[in-house]
Amino acid sequence: MGKCEQCIIKQFNSLKSLTKDELVRISNCKTSHIIKKGTVIFEEGDAVNGVYCVKDGICKLSKLSENGKDQIVKMVVKGQLLGQRSLVSDENSNLQATALNDMEVCFIPKSEIMADLQKNPKFSFDVLKDMAHDLKEADDIIVNMAQKSVRQRLAEALIYIHDSFGVNPDGTLSVLLSREDFANIVGTATESAIRVLSQFKKEGLISTIGKQIKIESLEGLKRIE
Amino acid sequence: MGKCEQCIIKQFNSLKSLTKDELVRISNCKTSHIIKKGTVIFEEGDAVNGVYCVKDGICKLSKLSENGKDQIVKMVVKGQLLGQRSLVSDENSNLQATALNDMEVCFIPKSEIMADLQKNPKFSFDVLKDMAHDLKEADDIIVNMAQKSVRQRLAEALIYIHDSFGVNPDGTLSVLLSREDFANIVGTATESAIRVLSQFKKEGLISTIGKQIKIESLEGLKRIE
DNA sequence: TTTATAATATGATAATTGTCATGTTTTATT
DNA sequence: AATAAAACATGACAATTATCATATTATAAA
Incomplete structure (x- = not known):
């Protein structure tokens, strides 16, 4: 040992x-x-x-x-x-x-x-x-x-996970979380978390490979108000 | 000294x-x-x-x-x-x-x-x-x-202040807070905090003397779901 | 591989909460 | 006491978020 x-x-x-x-x-x-x-x-x-x-x-x-x-x-x-x-x-x-x-x-x-x-x-x-x-x-x-919207909180959660825990060789977040986990970090309903992630995807801020998430624009996520 | x-x-x-x-x-x-x-x-x-x-x-x-x-x-x-x-x-x-x-x-x-x-x-x-x-x-x-409504959070804030900081001889909370302070504890708009307090008053859970608040039914506040 | 189960996704709608407007009361200041 | 300023209060409406329903995919189990 x-x-x-x-x-x-x-x-x-x-x-x-x-x-x-x-x-x-x-x-x-x-x-x-x-x-x-x-x-x-x-x-x-x-x-x-x-x-x-x-x-x-x-x-x-x-x-x-x-x-x-x-x-x-x-x-x-x-x-x-x-x-x-x-x-x-x-x-x-x-x-x-x-x-x-x-x-x-x-x-x-x-x-x-x-x-x-x-x-x-x-x-x-x-x-x-x-x-x-x-x-x-x-x-x-x-x-x-207390003060931020689900959209803002989820953006910050993604940034936090990216910055603190890093990414895989292909650029996806190295910590693999379910959508439910994301909802439970952000403090929202699972459906809401999914919806916001879909929105981020549409806006080109992230991309997904299965449940893996890749941040495409850290700057964009940071700009979310 | x-x-x-x-x-x-x-x-x-x-x-x-x-x-x-x-x-x-x-x-x-x-x-x-x-x-x-x-x-x-x-x-x-x-x-x-x-x-x-x-x-x-x-x-x-x-x-x-x-x-x-x-x-x-x-x-x-x-x-x-x-x-x-x-x-x-x-x-x-x-x-x-x-x-x-x-x-x-x-x-x-x-x-x-x-x-x-x-x-x-x-x-x-x-x-x-x-x-x-x-x-x-x-x-x-x-x-x-993350998980509770403004109503629940405000009820709990009142209970917390009551239990931790005590009451004056007349039964009002010894910590005198503005409605804005309550809103800032609970994390909501001042108007929302005022509204919920008014509601509690209507329901007989609290009474007010000016901005002083007296808890009339601790049990009632605890029951709020 | 097929089947079952769980996870993801999206729409429709309801509930909650925020914002703005406006009026009233309280408190502070002259 | 009169006036100004702040705090409190409430209505109307908009925005956000939750809930329920229902597909659609993934994943695990048979």
Whole structure:
């Protein structure tokens, strides 16, 4: 099994602030997992007792609303940590995590990493920075949800996915989402999301190959008011 | 000037985790301020170089949207810290803080408290907990914005303000907000907020005395679907 | 391959919400 | 107290978005 000390992934998240000794200890207690597309990693209400270090793949964090829809709040990709908040609060998760494609993760039990959070100020400061960033992002999402149209929100979602997660060799977005997922990111009905995507296609802003989406005019999408 | 060590307010926020020595030092560099209703404490883009400990009064944290509206993201009341995120990130503020009534605050320069954040793990863990809580709250707001009607959101805002900030002796909400503020919390047009409040009044769920609002049926508001 | 099932697509219509106009009341100012 | 300004309120209408119906494709299963 891979060792945390040598893992390239750790460079991209807070684990980089751990000392070599701490990494060795964690390496010995971590467990590697392959998670299949569609698998629910944890549900709302679950006690998540550890963090997942995402070595490959993508998952969505969502929250079920009373009307039966599953609002996507955040996406976690390769290199990031999943379930950080479980380290800090003893409360159960308020979100559900679902794999969007096949994933490879390392699970680090809370019990092992908690001591580091308490003793290594560099590590805890790093986690703090991460959370501050998430919070800033959440503020932006709130404002967008409250003040922008479905058309604008969907355009921004496409831009966000493009810029943050990149594209395949053929130019299509590397994160493959269903139309329903798009609707759940934007917070609208699936039909509305589909309609707006069709509209974007007609306007030449995007093109589609099956469910794959290719952005044809980033500038055009940015101009949408 | 009051001393931090003896300040009752500190019990309600992360400062309680500081040692007596740390509090004495902070006490010597903090500055007390009276902030008048309507004053902008800091703006979007400002470098906030410290935290405000709110001893009295309430302020709103908002973010200007392109359509000219000012979405309220959070409210900070007596006992809480304002500007915590400035400690963690070097970026400028993404939010504007505005006093909703006359406030009394202590300003603690970032330079003085940063060392404590780095050295006192209990303190940093407390800040971490606070942020995790804010993040959880932000998730809920996102879901509400995305999935609920203006009517539902306004009902929930009233319940939230009632439960979190309490009522005056006559039963009216102790936080006095304009109709525009309500609209900016809920993320709707001022006219829409006014209309829904009028509707609630007709239905006997609330009553009003001038711009003061009194909740007549908390149960009724909770039942709104 | 055939068949079943799910995902995508689009039209028709209803419900919600925003915008503009306008009037009333409250609050602040002279 | 008189006046101006702001906040509140409501109607009329337009724009946006949701819902339901119904095709049409993709995808998975037999």
